[in-house]
Amino acid sequence: MNLLITSAVSDTAKLIANGLSGKHNLRLTDLPESATAGILANKLDHEAETDRLVADIEAIVNIGFQGQTGSATHIMDYHTRRMYNLLQAASDAGVRRFINISTLRLFEDHEENLAVTERWRTDPSAEDTELLGAHMAEYVCKEFARDRLIQVVNLRLGWPFDGSESDETATISSELIVAAVEESLVSDELAEWQDIHIQSAVENQRFITSTAAKLLPGLAERLAR
């Protein structure tokens, strides 16, 4: 499958790209000020350059949380305007699926005893611009899905990645992140807008992952404790 991965310089993108390389044709992109060798520099503006970026792409893996660094204004602009430009170009080009990598930290202020699922409203911070940006990226994605322009899988990942402390009840392994993306690329069980919560099966597991087990059946065994 021809895949585009955004914010390719970020740790999350590198992790996913490493896991998918050799299995898919990867096109990596990031903003010109960040892009390094092997990564296509693209501003994600509304010009033809973004159209060319998504040409022949079958699915996009978008890093919607902690993909970018910089000022609050940059983070907000990236997760609103540039997301809109990317999604518009992708839908115009007929890209089939958009996998948005978001975070379960959008629920971090909920007490751990609450059985949070995909049907709960997120509660983003106004102070943590990365979290607010993740929320805004989800909002943009959802409207494209609502208009039936592109199918969006919104993967909210646990934190931290590969945590090892016993009190890290929402942790997720790198291996599970890659597997979740792979399954999201091929599942035919998904709605036009599909939230999926995913974290590793650990002691006192914080978030329910039954939706992931159901819609991404290749993960079911890994998600069962």
Next chain:
Amino acid sequence: MKVLILGGNGMLGPWAVKAMKSRHDILLTDINEPRPGYAGDYLKLSADDVDGVVDAAEGMDVIVNLSVLRPHRQLAFDVNTMGNYAMMVAAREHRINRVITSGPHYQMAGQQYEEWDFDLNPDMPPAPGTRLYAHTKALGQEICRVFSERHGIQVITLLYYNMKHSWDLSGMEPGGPEYHQDMTPYSTAWQDCGTAVQAAVEVPAERLATRCETFFVFPDLPHRKFNNEKIKRVLGWSPRYHVEGLWNKEFRTPPSNLHEAF
């Protein structure tokens, strides 16, 4: 009260100023030069200039964001989305308790609502879709909602659509006024658009059910596509112009002067 108005030189700004200038101290701002003859306090400022908006907001009681930009993709996001972000950062920095923002009805009641449903009211979950103007304004409103939830800032969103001159019911459309056409979604006279801003600035906090309230701004209309009950009840807004000539085919030449009604 001391009121900071962002984007005050557009179509709505002068009517909001007219409604409030004798009642409040206004600092009018806009990216453009002031209109000829404007004698009030004025600051040239782009609504998306976060630092500039924070500076301008110092000492203010209320911020009103009337900035609008529709067709250009970059500018639409800068003004409609980042403008509200700047406003909310400024409100947080200076502990300003009330902000008022504005936009089109379809930043909430998007295409699907409008094509399928009736009695649309401003307490529905927003479903703006991807049309640029609606989408960028909706993102701005969502930023306001998040800041409101986190900081308790009172957000009042006023949603308009067509704005008409009371004297001939013309608006911004080319070719002059059109009478007796489909008038959905809704139309409002400019003067009443301005007094809605005044009502939002002045409404006592105890009349607002939550810290984040939205209102459709239009006079009573017969089509019942949209519902304007809330703005009349909560803000006490009472339009003076009912734009009836737009939709009542007998408005200008009533047969028999309507004597048959008796």
